Amino acid sequence: MTSKDTVTWLQERTALGVLSAEVLEAIAQLLEEKVVPAQTTLVAEETPPEGLYILKQGQLEGDRANQTGLAWVISFLPGATIHLQELLLDQQAQRTIKTLSECTLWLIPAAQFRKIVAQYPEIAQAFSQQLAQELAQLSSQLNYEQERQTALRPYLVSKARRGVVGKSRYAVRLRQQIKEAAEDRRPVLIFGEPGLEKDNTAALVHFGSSYRREPIVKVNCSALQASGAELFGRASGKPGLIESLGTGTLVLNNIQELPPELTPKLAQLLETNTYTPLSRSEDPPAPSRTCQARIMMIAEKHLPTIERQVGHLIKVPPLRVRKADIEDQVEYYIRLFCRAKGTRKPKVAPEAIRRLQAYDFPGNLKELQSLVERALVQCAGVNLLTEEVFWSAETHKKRFRVNLLNAYPDLRRFLRSSWWPDRINYGFTLGAFALVIALLFLGPQHRSENVALNLFWAWWWPLVLIGFPFVGRLWCSVCPFMIYGEVTQKLSQWLFPGRSLKRWPRQSAEKWGGWFLFGLFVLIYLWEELWDLEDTAYLSACLLLLITAGAMIFSAIFERRFWCRYLCPIGGMNGLFAKLSMTELRAQQGTCSAECTTYQCYKGGPRKGEGLETGGCPLYSHPAQLEENKDCVLCMTCLKACPHRSVELNLRPPGIELWTTHVPHDSEVALLLLLLGGVYLHRLPELQSTLRLNLDLTQFWQHFGFSLVALIVPATVPFLAYSAIKLFKGSVKPRSFIELAYGYLPLVLGANLAHYWRLGLGEAGRILPLTMATFGLSGEGLPVLVAHPAVIEFLQGTTLIFSLLLTMLLTQKIARQSFRALLPQHLGAIALFVSLWAIIVR
Numbered sequence: 001m002t003s004k005d006t007v008t009w010l011q012e013r014t015a016l017g018v019l020s021a022e023v024l025e026a027i028a029q030l031l032e033e034k035v036v037p038a039q040t041t042l043v044a045e046e047t048p049p050e051g052l053y054i055l056k057q058g059q060l061e062g063d064r065a066n067q068t069g070l071a072w073v074i075s076f077l078p079g080a081t082i083h084l085q086e087l088l089l090d091q092q093a094q095r096t097i098k099t100l101s102e103c104t105l106w107l108i109p110a111a112q113f114r115k116i117v118a119q120y121p122e123i124a125q126a127f128s129q130q131l132a133q134e135l136a137q138l139s140s141q142l143n144y145e146q147e148r149q150t151a152l153r154p155y156l157v158s159k160a161r162r163g164v165v166g167k168s169r170y171a172v173r174l175r176q177q178i179k180e181a182a183e184d185r186r187p188v189l190i191f192g193e194p195g196l197e198k199d200n201t202a203a204l205v206h207f208g209s210s211y212r213r214e215p216i217v218k219v220n221c222s223a224l225q226a227s228g229a230e231l232f233g234r235a236s237g238k239p240g241l242i243e244s245l246g247t248g249t250l251v252l253n254n255i256q257e258l259p260p261e262l263t264p265k266l267a268q269l270l271e272t273n274t275y276t277p278l279s280r281s282e283d284p285p286a287p288s289r290t291c292q293a294r295i296m297m298i299a300e301k302h303l304p305t306i307e308r309q310v311g312h313l314i315k316v317p318p319l320r321v322r323k324a325d326i327e328d329q330v331e332y333y334i335r336l337f338c339r340a341k342g343t344r345k346p347k348v349a350p351e352a353i354r355r356l357q358a359y360d361f362p363g364n365l366k367e368l369q370s371l372v373e374r375a376l377v378q379c380a381g382v383n384l385l386t387e388e389v390f391w392s393a394e395t396h397k398k399r400f401r402v403n404l405l406n407a408y409p410d411l412r413r414f415l416r417s418s419w420w421p422d423r424i425n426y427g428f429t430l431g432a433f434a435l436v437i438a439l440l441f442l443g444p445q446h447r448s449e450n451v452a453l454n455l456f457w458a459w460w461w462p463l464v465l466i467g468f469p470f471v472g473r474l475w476c477s478v479c480p481f482m483i484y485g486e487v488t489q490k491l492s493q494w495l496f497p498g499r500s501l502k503r504w505p506r507q508s509a510e511k512w513g514g515w516f517l518f519g520l521f522v523l524i525y526l527w528e529e530l531w532d533l534e535d536t537a538y539l540s541a542c543l544l545l546l547i548t549a550g551a552m553i554f555s556a557i558f559e560r561r562f563w564c565r566y567l568c569p570i571g572g573m574n575g576l577f578a579k580l581s582m583t584e585l586r587a588q589q590g591t592c593s594a595e596c597t598t599y600q601c602y603k604g605g606p607r608k609g610e611g612l613e614t615g616g617c618p619l620y621s622h623p624a625q626l627e628e629n630k631d632c633v634l635c636m637t638c639l640k641a642c643p644h645r646s647v648e649l650n651l652r653p654p655g656i657e658l659w660t661t662h663v664p665h666d667s668e669v670a671l672l673l674l675l676l677g678g679v680y681l682h683r684l685p686e687l688q689s690t691l692r693l694n695l696d697l698t699q700f701w702q703h704f705g706f707s708l709v710a711l712i713v714p715a716t717v718p719f720l721a722y723s724a725i726k727l728f729k730g731s732v733k734p735r736s737f738i739e740l741a742y743g744y745l746p747l748v749l750g751a752n753l754a755h756y757w758r759l760g761l762g763e764a765g766r767i768l769p770l771t772m773a774t775f776g777l778s779g780e781g782l783p784v785l786v787a788h789p790a791v792i793e794f795l796q797g798t799t800l801i802f803s804l805l806l807t808m809l810l811t812q813k814i815a816r817q818s819f820r821a822l823l824p825q826h827l828g829a830i831a832l833f834v835s836l837w838a839i840i841v842r
Contacts, residue, residue: 058103166325186311514667750803
């Protein structure tokens with residue numbers, strides 16, 4: 001470019017065009033061309049200017065690092081003169097200037113420019129007026145910026161407190177939603193439960209956008225005036241926040257608390273991006289104005305009317321579904337706290353993390369942060385935070401529980417070993433059961449002579465009934481019926497390798513399985529009474545073999561223990577009484593959802609970490625989903641399979657599930673009433689004597705009819721009691737019959753145990769002479785341990801009294817109603833108690 005062309009370019013493209021051609025010619029002679037790469041700092045603020053720059057090609061941007069607001073942000077295009085004011089007034093550079101693209105500039109060094117200004121006074125004269133105008137304009141901008149900052153200061157959000165912590169799929173999805181929302185200017189609705197730091201999510205969207213240098217303010221909707229003057233301003237008065245924000249971000253916190261009068265105005269703002277300032281009643285309505293600010297809203301619940309008008313919908317997931325992130329969150333809060341206090345960061349025990357993961361955190365992140373900080377204050381100086389210091393992280397389901405596996409590590413080792421229950425089952429129970437069956441068939445046929453019959457009726461029945469309140473369905477884990485079922489299952493797969501076992505028909509089994517085992521129990525009761533199974537060895541053997549045959553047949557057809565879960569009559573009784581147990585097997589739901597991806601406790605699988613190789617739960621129950629004891633046989637397969645130590649064997653208040661998580665079933669109530677009638681069936685002679693009946697029980701049909709009456713009539717008492725409750729219900733709606741019927745469970749268990757005290761304490765102690773008698777030997781002189789009849793009657797009476805009290809207490813807990821409202825059921829229980837006392841305690 002020639003000197004003449006340069007002068008022409010300066011006249012047409014720059015602010016120097018006001019100067020004469022002579023002066024421009026002199027300036028053109030001094031110009032030095034300079035090429036600066038993109039993203040290069042050309043000038044630093046508060047430094048002496050290198051010279052006068054004239055931008056020939058490219059784009060520059062200037063700003064002040066220690067100031068905020070639009071007044072200091074400026075873009076330079078070709079023709080811009082830089083540092084003219086600073087050189088004329090001998091000032092420092094006001095802005096830091098960077099190249100946005102590769103730029104070609106002309107430079108007149110500062111010393112040479114000052115010489116030419118001195119040589120040509122026209123320069124100073126020409127720009128003095130222009131500088132005065134710019135100074136006035138800048139002063140006006142600064143005053144406006146000062147007023148704007150004053151208006152925004154109470155609501156300003158200076159920064160995002162933290163990013164999204166964690167690696168779970170929920171955390172990844174939340175980060176992606178934030179990133180997508182930051183890419184445009186459409187309105188955003190962020191909703192979620194309290195304590196999730198949703199305002200921080202809004203800040204992350206703003207500071208992740210290209211408008212991050214603009215202000216962001218947060219306004220609580222509950223504090224807004226019904227007129228909305230704070231937001232929209234007044235037509236002839238103070239501007240509102242929307243106008244003051246410019247292109248910043250407005251966060252409306254707790255939008256569900258917005259005054260109803262502002263809802264139409266907010267709808268207008270979201271739909272048309274316009275708003276109307278307030279005007280006085282005597283003034284004409286103010287014209288609508290365009291909103292340059294971005295709108296974000298925060299709510300604690302779904303708002304369908306608003307959701308349709310926003311461009312981005314971000315649901316912040318609660319902490320209870322982000323259990324996998326809890327460990328990262330805890331580490332973050334510990335690091336944050338220790339950095340602020342200047343203390344050493346302790347480690348967190350794995351058990352403590354599992355305890356936190358088992359808690360649902362209704363207060364979400366704020367509650368977790370408070371919990372961690374309290375633990376750190378409580379245990380200042382320690383190197384390890386154990387689960388005890390997180391004492392408030394306890395779910396409702398975990399209250400009043402003690403994990404026996406943590407309290408007794410040797411118990412954990414035993415239950416995870418091959419001894420429980422496989423070695424016991426295949427090393428002892430398998431052969432012992434075969435021996436018992438052989439003795440029942442081949443040995444003497446009366447209980448007074450056959451040790452196997454004594455073991456079945458005088459040992460097994462009392463012991464299993466005593467065990468229910470303590471260990472639930474523990475018997476089922478060593479039950480010989482299912483051991484032979486498993487042997488059959490393995491043999492069928494070995495003999496027919498290409499054959500696969502059928503999946504469970506769960507829907508049909510859930511619907512009809514309980515009624516099937518109820519029918520079997522009715523037949524067993526009648527067979528037991530009419531053919532005197534208690535004193536007939538071969539018939540008792542047939543009973544045991546029939547139940548075993550059922551287990552074997554269904555194990556050959558279906559996978560795992562289908563018979564045991566749905567069809568076994570003994571299993572049904574065990575599951576019913578196990579609800580009263582003071583122990584339970586459960587898993588920490590938080591640990592399972594956060595850490596488990598294989599579900600080996602449920603499906604089975606190879607060894608993984610601490611978890612052993614297993615075939616999965618034989619009853620297809622997941623320990624984290626167990627709500628009651630009936631579907632757990634305590635085989636400990638899940639304990640062996642779990643690599644995360646999630647499974648717990650808890651000591652708990654007996655029967656607590658019956659008034660917390662229990663789901664009643666018609667078939668279970670029918671079985672409960674049948675077991676009640678079974679006590680009367682076992683006591684027909686005493687019942688006949690008490691009622692002064694003259695029946696010949698040696699006659700089959702009289703015996704059969706009386707047996708049916710004994711089974712049916714006691715079940716009518718709970719129905720009559722419930723009818724009375726409904727009759728005198730008043731204004732309180734009673735619970736359903738099948739819910740209240742479980743209140744009789746302690747009385748039914750106690751009555752059965754009181755009945756078998758006679759055999760257990762009167763005959764079980766004769767086992768040594770009976771063993772000799774079974775093989776035709778004399779047992780004289782061998783020790784016999786039996787209780788005095790008075791002792792037996794005392795224990796029978798004590799058991800019944802205790803069972804009655806527990807029945808009344810359990811009924812109150814289940815119903816959650818006044819004692820007076822439940823008085824008919826309590827009277828019904830007392831009536832049953834009196835009748836049981838009359839036929840058992842004599």
